[in-house]
Amino acid sequence: MYRTLIVLAFSLFPVKLYCQARKTGTIAVATIVLPTNMEHRFGGFFEAQLRTNEVFFSKPFYTEFKAGAGYALSANASVLLGAGRYTTYNINDFGQDPLSTENRVWEQLVFTQQLSRIKFEHRYRVEQRWVNRVYRNRLRYRLNATVPLNNATVVPRTVFFSIYDEIFLNNRQPNFERNRASASLGYVFSPAVTLQAGWVNNYNYSLAGSNDKNNMMISVSYQIVRKKQKVHVPK
16 A cells, blocks of 8 residues: 555646656655653653755845744644744845744644554644734644555654645635645664654645745754653552
């Protein structure tokens, strides 16, 4: 089944990836995660992103810094409260006065499901945004599937394939704002370090028209390994 999923994913997405190669950008992501689980209910994360208008980190124009605190409701469900700052610059004048600055707060609910080797993740997010001091709301839903290729589960020394699609909705016309699709390969070096590389497409829609952007993506994640809680047994 997982081979079929991989073939289907790459058969759906390659057309724009090649025909618009000259427009391909780069997204670099670094994340530190304090995971939540049934032993350690509270956790959190910090993430930094850099986006460039061309490949190989040429013409940077966007930075993103965000963090959040989460809580495990069960083994397959968690909630999170996050906040971040998102800044867009002129691609020919990076580091000078930004074109757009956004401060954002969001609430998130995540459910996971296991089907054979495939792990599905449903992420629901409600955002409160201040874009250049103008307030906006937004709703997001992402469906992600992760398939380990050389092991039954994602453990150290596992190569895995990941694919997701996310829709962005708001309370203003047009209600559909964006679709984001991604396909990538990853490798788990250790319980702490995971690396992913792949492709991300952002399709944006507005009353003035629509556009899309292909990006090469590289992501490194450091997960803080937590010690198991000691269980006190009364004597």
